[in-house]
Amino acid sequence: MSRGSLVAALAEIVGxxxxxxxxxxxxxxxxxxxxxxxxxxxxxxLPGTRDEVVAVVRLLAALGVPFVPRxxxxxxxxxxxxxxxxxxxxxxxxxxxxxxxxRNRIAWVEPGVVNARLSEAAAPFGLQYAPDPSSQTAxxxxxxxxxxxxxxxxxxxxxxxxxxxxxxxxxADGRVVPLGSPGGEPWGPDLVGLFVGSEGxxxxxTRIAVRLVPRPRAVRTLLAAFGSLRAAGEAVSAIxxxxxxxxxxxxxxxxxxxxxxDSVYAAGYPRDAAAVLLVELDGNHDAAVAAEAAxxxxxxxxHGAREVRTAADERxxxxxxxxxxxxxxxxGRLSRDLVVQDAVVPRSALPAVLETIAGIAARYAITVxxxxxxxxxxxxxNISFDGREPGLRARVEAASAEIMAACIAAGGTITGExxxxxxxxxxMPLIFDGDSLAAMRAARRVWDPGERVNPGKVIPVHACRxxxxxxxxxxxxxxx
Amino acid sequence: xSLVERVRALLGSDAVEGPAGPDGVPRVAPDSPDxxxxxxxxxxxxxxRVRIEGAATWMPPDAPADLALTTxxxxxxxxxxxxxxxxxxxxxxxxDALRQQLADHGAWLALDAxxxxxxxxxxxxxxxxxxxxxxxxxPVRDHLLGVTFVTGDGRLVQSGGRVVKxxxxxxxxKLEAGGFGAFGVIVLVxxxxxxxxxxxxxxxxxxSREELTSVAEEVAAAGIQPAALExxxxxxxxxxxxxxxxxxxxxxxxxxxxEAGLRAATGGRFTALAAAEAHGLWARAAESFAARPxxxxxxxxxxxxxxxxxxxxxxxxxxxISASPAIGAIRWGGETTVDRLRRLRRTxxxxxxxxxxxxxxxxxxxxxxHFGAYREGVGPLVAGLRRTxxxxxxxxxxxxxxx
Numbered sequence: 037m038s039r040g041s042l043v044a045a046l047a048e049i050v051g052x053x054x055x056x057x058x059x060x061x062x063x064x065x066x067x068x069x070x071x072x073x074x075x076x077x078x079x080x081x082l083p084g085t086r087d088e089v090v091a092v093v094r095l096l097a098a099l100g101v102p103f104v105p106r107x108x109x110x111x112x113x114x115x116x117x118x119x120x121x122x123x124x125x126x127x128x129x130x131x132x133x134x135x136x137x138x139r140n141r142i143a144w145v146e147p148g149v150v151n152a153r154l155s156e157a158a159a160p161f162g163l164q165y166a167p168d169p170s171s172q173t174a175x176x177x178x179x180x181x182x183x184x185x186x187x188x189x190x191x192x193x194x195x196x197x198x199x200x201x202x203x204x205x206x207x208a209d210g211r212v213v214p215l216g217s218p219g220g221e222p223w224g225p226d227l228v229g230l231f232v233g234s235e236g237x238x239x240x241x242t243r244i245a246v247r248l249v250p251r252p253r254a255v256r257t258l259l260a261a262f263g264s265l266r267a268a269g270e271a272v273s274a275i276x277x278x279x280x281x282x283x284x285x286x287x288x289x290x291x292x293x294x295x296x297x298d299s300v301y302a303a304g305y306p307r308d309a310a311a312v313l314l315v316e317l318d319g320n321h322d323a324a325v326a327a328e329a330a331x332x333x334x335x336x337x338x339h340g341a342r343e344v345r346t347a348a349d350e351r352x353x354x355x356x357x358x359x360x361x362x363x364x365x366x367x368g369r370l371s372r373d374l375v376v377q378d379a380v381v382p383r384s385a386l387p388a389v390l391e392t393i394a395g396i397a398a399r400y401a402i403t404v405x406x407x408x409x410x411x412x413x414x415x416x417x418n419i420s421f422d423g424r425e426p427g428l429r430a431r432v433e434a435a436s437a438e439i440m441a442a443c444i445a446a447g448g449t450i451t452g453e454x455x456x457x458x459x460x461x462x463x464m465p466l467i468f469d470g471d472s473l474a475a476m477r478a479a480r481r482v483w484d485p486g487e488r489v490n491p492g493k494v495i496p497v498h499a500c501r502x503x504x505x506x507x508x509x510x511x512x513x514x515x516x
Numbered sequence: 517x518s519l520v521e522r523v524r525a526l527l528g529s530d531a532v533e534g535p536a537g538p539d540g541v542p543r544v545a546p547d548s549p550d551x552x553x554x555x556x557x558x559x560x561x562x563x564x565r566v567r568i569e570g571a572a573t574w575m576p577p578d579a580p581a582d583l584a585l586t587t588x589x590x591x592x593x594x595x596x597x598x599x600x601x602x603x604x605x606x607x608x609x610x611x612d613a614l615r616q617q618l619a620d621h622g623a624w625l626a627l628d629a630x631x632x633x634x635x636x637x638x639x640x641x642x643x644x645x646x647x648x649x650x651x652x653x654x655p656v657r658d659h660l661l662g663v664t665f666v667t668g669d670g671r672l673v674q675s676g677g678r679v680v681k682x683x684x685x686x687x688x689x690k691l692e693a694g695g696f697g698a699f700g701v702i703v704l705v706x707x708x709x710x711x712x713x714x715x716x717x718x719x720x721x722x723x724s725r726e727e728l729t730s731v732a733e734e735v736a737a738a739g740i741q742p743a744a745l746e747x748x749x750x751x752x753x754x755x756x757x758x759x760x761x762x763x764x765x766x767x768x769x770x771x772x773x774x775e776a777g778l779r780a781a782t783g784g785r786f787t788a789l790a791a792a793e794a795h796g797l798w799a800r801a802a803e804s805f806a807a808r809p810x811x812x813x814x815x816x817x818x819x820x821x822x823x824x825x826x827x828x829x830x831x832x833x834x835x836x837i838s839a840s841p842a843i844g845a846i847r848w849g850g851e852t853t854v855d856r857l858r859r860l861r862r863t864x865x866x867x868x869x870x871x872x873x874x875x876x877x878x879x880x881x882x883x884x885x886h887f888g889a890y891r892e893g894v895g896p897l898v899a900g901l902r903r904t905x906x907x908x909x910x911x912x913x914x915x916x917x918x919x
Contacts, residue, residue, distance in 0.1 A: 109893055139845075140817045154581055162739075184683045195681065197690075213893035219844040220655065221815020222694065223870040224887040224915075226644070229657055229690025233683050250739050273599050277622070279711035280767055319770065320739045321777060327769030380679040384599035411523070412681040452681035460684070467684055468674065473674040475905070476686045482900035494685065503904075 037099050046081045048121070049091045052131070056080035065109065065124055066117070069171070071373055073114035073458050077104070077124035084129040084241040085202075085262060086146070088158035094210030096123060102488040105236045109170040109177030111206075112376050113457025115183065115235050121145070122491065125240065127178050133157050134243065141248045142201065147178020147241050151185075154246070157355030165250040166193035169453070170361045181241050186453035188284040188360065189316075191354050191411040193249060195453070197232045204243035205231060208484035218245050230479070237457050238483040240449060252283070252318035257353045260341040261309035265394075265406075268311035269387035271339035272410045275315065277382060280328050284316040285411030286360055292367065292405040293419075296359040299366035303359025306343060313341075313410065314318060314360055343481035344430065363407040369421035370403060374509055375432060379440060381448035382415040392442045393417050400435040402428075414452035415443065441466070456494045462495075469502030478503045519564065519582060533586070541581055543569070543700060547589040547705040549606075549664060549672055551591055553748045555585060556701070556823050557670025560908040566668075567912045568697040570608060570636030573806060575642070575683040578878040581706035581914040582738030587638050590703055595678075597668075601709040602661060607638025607702045625707040626653035626743070628798060630805035630838070630847060630874075633855075638702045645874055646765065647802055648744035651840045654892075657693040661707050665692050665700035668906030678706040691901065696886045698913040699905040713743075715771035716800065719778065719786035720753075721760045728760040729822045729841050731782055736818070736842040740774055740783035744798075746824075747821075749837040752801050761797060762786065801838055807837055808849035812857070814864060816844040824869065831860045847874075857884045865889075878914070885917020 037045075047055045056062055056313040057079055059116045066076045083089045084285045096103050098386045104118035107123045118124040127201055130146035133154060137143070138161035143154060151172040168187035169175055175185070181203070186195045190412075193199075202216035216228035220323035231238050263267040268287055275285060288296070293312060305312050315332050319325045359366075367372055381389045390406065397404040417439055423429050442462050450456070451462040464473060477495045481487065517525070519543050520532055531551065533543040541787070546552045559566050559582075567581040571588060581770055584851020587608035594604040598621040605614055612633035618625055629640040630649035639645075641663065644656040665688075675688035692701050721731060728747055744763035753759035764774045777878060779784060789797065805811050816824045821841035828834050836849035857880070860872045873886045890898060902915070 050617065138821050144819075184687070190681070194658065197687070199653060207893075211893050213897065214891050215894070217815060217868060217870050219817050219869065221813065221817035221845065221872065222869050223891050224894060225699070225899060225901070226657060226690045226693060227697050228692070230687060230691075231589045233687050237683060237686070250741075253739060253873070276601060277711060279714050283711075316539060319773075320741060321770070321773035323769070324773035326771040328767055331767070331769075380677075382600040382602065383595060384597065384681055409681070410768050413679055415680045448679050449677045449682045449684045451684050452679070453683055455683055456685065464685065467677065471671045474683075475667070475671065475688060476675075478904045479686055479688060479691070479901065482897060482904055 040100065042101065043079060045095055046079065046092060049095065050083045050088050050091060050112060054082040054084065062335045065106070068109045068111040068114060068116050070112045070114055070376060072375055073117055075117035075119050076396045077118035078120045078122060080124045080126060082126045082129050083429060086130065089130070089240060089242055090210055092125060092157065092204055092207050093208070097209045100488070100489045104490045105240045107176030107329070107347050108174050110175040111179060111183060111457065112454040113459045115452070115457030115490070117458065118268050121329055123237060127240070128176065130242065131344050136161065138163060141247055142220070142245055144243060144245050145177050147176060147181070149177050151175050151177055151180060158248050159214060159251065162251055164251045165199070165350045166249050167199060170364060172278045177244055177246070179245055182234065182236045183440065183453070183455040186409065188286050188409060189389055191285055191288060192281050192283045193411065194267040197229060199247045200232050200244060200376060202245035203228055203241050203245055205239040205241050207239045208486060209491045210222055235457060235494050237441060237480050237494055239489060242397055253320050254325040255316065255318045255353065256325050257347040258315045258329060258333060259305070260307045260313040260315065260336040261343040261346045262311045262341055263309070263311070265311045265390045266387040267340035269312055269390060269410070271313060271341065272386060273384050274335050274339055276411060278331065279316070282315050282332070282411060283318040285312065286314040287406070287408055287410035288312050288360065288363060289406040291403060292363055292407045295366040295370055295405060297364055299362070301362040301366055303355050303423060305359060305367055314356060360407070360424070364418065365373055366417050367405050367420055370405070371423040372424070373420070375419040375436060377417045377419070377436060378454035379443035379447045379448055380452035381415065381443050383456050385446040385448070386410060389442055389446050391406070391413070393439055396435050396438045398441070400431045402432060402435055413448065414453065461496045464496050465499040470499060474500040474503045498504050521919055523555065524557070526554055537577065537584070539578065540781050541584050543584040543586055545586045545589040549666065550588070552585065552666045552701055553672045554668045556666050556668060556910060557849065559894050559910045560669040563908065564910065565912050566630070566910045568701050569727065570639035571610060571634050573632040573876050576877050581912045582879070585701060587636060587701070587703070587897050593617055596621045597622060597824035601711065602680065603709055604678055605637055605705055605706045605707065607636060607641070607705060609637050610634045611637060611640065616687050618709060619712060622712050624712045625659060626710050627656060627659055628802060630802050630811065632803060632806050641702055641705055641881050642695060642697050643874055648798065648838065648840060650748040650845055651745045651843055652743035652791070657690055660689050660693055661706040661708050663689045663692050663702050663706070665702045665706035667700050668908055668910040673700065676706060678909050680708055696913050696915060697911055698902055698915045713767045714765060717764045717771050717775060719762045719775065719788045720789060720797070720799065721782070721786045722755055722757045725758045725825060729756050731760055732841040734781055735778060738777060740777050740781065742774070745840060747839045748801055748842050749834055751835050752804050752838055753797065754800055804836060805847065805849040810852055810853065810876040810880060811847065811849045812871055813845065813847045813874055814871045815868055816867070816869040818842055818844045818845070818866070820844065821846070827863065831863065832856055854880055854883045861888050865898055881914040883918045887915055888917055
């Protein structure tokens, strides 16, 4: 089938307005939130209903055309980019909250619902949707499911995977399959758990049931300023080891603090601090939360915090959080280009790894700003640079690779919440051997035998060991 | 060469344990993940059928097989990192031994699986049997950072890692947790821990079942967030009447405030238990399930808990029940028949409620299956995953049953 016939067939399903073919339209989908990858899709289609999604996927299956599901395009791994030979399936029109069931604390949504909108809709019932990625005012729940998105408050409440109960998914061949049950007990193996975080490779979620949690009645937000990153990192470990589970425990280094303070999101962070911690405690009882906040304040002071400030009211709390959540945006001011990185290390390794990252930045003469979910050990070292400067892009790439290697050497991993997408493909063989990568690829082929959904992402196919072969290597060694 | 001779040649003579069990199936105990891989690679070549065992205190070791692969020599704790609240342990470690070692480091695995304290970690993970703490700390999968498993054709596969947040690659850990060994033998588990709670208080209220489910609803509606909120049948609780047990854990300030909140919300009717008494109650409830021949769990919506308990009472009796009504999870233990289980599963399916058979003698589980029939479209996915991770059908697991 020619491209023209494909476009006509898609238009018949979704209406001509919702098929984008002009270069000027397609180029707006050439990137996601990460500026380092660019792919212009061949055709962009925006179905408006679940039935239209099914019809589009069936058409593409019949024609053998690859496609890439996409939400708001706020991802940070190049995961929602489609090549010229692929169709980009944009799900933002499926944006209905189908039901909120306050008694059972469940919501059913379509994949295009914006994350923050769900919590707004649940608020009148005293409920919220806990996972809160920094992009929550724009990112969609379908994208959150695909990436297993996190966010600052996931320290206490868990990531997306801990909140998805059931899904309706459309497989690569257009079959519609219900997974899981709203009570959370799977029908058979935990296919919901397997699907969440599969980065679009297993199919398209068209309906999502998520768990809602009670909104906390008491909240305390503390800001602690430190003279060194090491001291701040050690304070994080002390808080976690104390048994208190903060709702969020975030850290920013000096470069990040200054970027925020120089921006419209200025939050009143002390500009001369080497690091600030934002610690939020929440719960049902004001007295208990106040007692825990006092204990945290004492702990951070004992670990060298030179200033501890508690948000006096909701306005100040929101201001402190706005600075943190918009830190990526603020860093955009530092220079023309920004690489937002994502890696995880064991919490206790934070101080050493931060020093290693500072050393890498100095060696490559680049600016690295750190803003991260310290309680989870989830780092976001962000590199600001001007890609027009000769040789700089290569230095940024090399420094990124060294940062990843340092995190892996510390016992960590290459992504905590942004996903592998295109960006981290090259690092996958550093943490998984050929058999493990092959096992993942084989699992994917159960859902999508032709590997047509979001092709070329997550698994570096060249690094997979042959799956069909029988293995006997090592038998003699073990016998000895 | 006989199977036993072949295994001894491969893994060393001490890998085959003493005389075969009552059913004559030789029991092989590899002492490393690599040895498990070698054994299963050979099983694939030879066409041996393998049943997986832990300490054999939960699932009866009675599946017909050419050999029993026991994880009991995989009992090392590779690492406990109290600063990171993570640990890595081999699958054959006994839960009580693990708990003790973690406690020595001030760390806690917030999982209180049913069964004997000597159950292996691998058994708890493979069957996804969470206990009353599922109310506050979620299902088994929420405690896993990663697993290493061996496929039916002897491949060692790692998934996840040992950090608390990780989205690198597909999450095969979810397939292994609750997969009943159909997709591989779990050999190594990376665990997410909590700090040992500074305060841990259990309170109990006795009453009629209906009365207590409505109290449980009040507790949840009051915003109290207990570690456990468990409704227990009289036999299970060892009491005259049904019991609602509330477990509060955390900092001293939090537990004090929650206890005050609980009393305010329920008219002060709960009785606080001393630590030893509380331990006895929870241990008795957990161990009781191992003494019944059949255990299953169902997962409904919180609002349907009462209706589901009525249904159980009517169809299979309600002598041994432990339920978390605020999250809709119910565990049942007792004696029953294949026909009754099938009928119950059909009734529940009509209510959109899944029933997972957790343990039963082979003649029952082979017919009923851990999962039974799947919903439309799921069967081919499960079959495909089984072919992928056990291409020679080496593992003897009653996944679907014979219905």
